Amino acid sequence: MTPQAYCARLEQALSSMPPAERQEIIRYYLEFLEDASEDERSALGTPEELAQRILRENGIFPPDTAAAPPKKNSNRIAKWIILACTCYIWIPLLTTWYSLLLTALIVLAVIPIALCAALLGGLFTFVLALFQDVPSALMQLGMGLACGGVAALVAYPIWIACKSIVKFALFTTKKMWHFVTKGDDTP
Structure with a gap:
């Protein structure tokens, strides 16, 4: 130069x-x-x-x-003050959000459990009714096996749905935490 x-x-x-x-x-x-x-x-x-x-x-x-670093710290402090002042709003919202996600997981997990219980109930009533009323016993066996088949068919998709709900909950938690600590919505 x-x-x-x-x-x-x-x-x-x-x-x-x-x-x-x-x-x-x-x-x-x-x-x-x-x-x-x-x-x-x-x-x-x-x-x-x-x-x-x-x-x-x-x-x-x-x-x-x-001038640049103090503004970032002052924004972070202001954000924490706002979060503390509005905790009566966002704590119930977050509690509701995670309660809904947990409810969805429980409902999805109960479906195959209930179908397996129906299978066991059908088998049990088949054994009990076999010596009293054969057509009714066969009907109970068929209903029990049908519930077991449905349980086998829906178990894997329900497992995938539960994993997706957990991943979604972790993703939203990460996004919220990043927003609180970093200040924007892009990680």
Whole structure:
């Protein structure tokens, strides 16, 4: 980079300084760079780094270094205060949400259990009624076997549905937690 290009970038980076001081600094570094060796030039760093050092030495801080982090912390603190103040709203909503998901899991799990119980009941009544009324015993056996077959058919889809509900609950929990801690809805 030529001394003129370096000083042009340096001047642009020093735009927050008063013009007279800035021109004096640019003149000094232009003369320095024209007479300096390659090692002396590389010791200065980039024009932006040099400008930050010069601004700090003169008591002028670059606008991008001091103001950004406190805003993020103040937003996070404000968010926690809002969450604490609105807990009477979101705690019942979250409780309802997770109660509905748990209810869906219980209902889905009970279906194959009830069908297996009907199978066992059909087999038991078949054995009891076999010596008293054969047609009724065969009907009980057929109903029990039908319930067992339905239980076998719906067990795997219900298992998939239960896994999906658990994954969905974990996904929504992760999204809510990310929103609370990071502040946006994209992980």
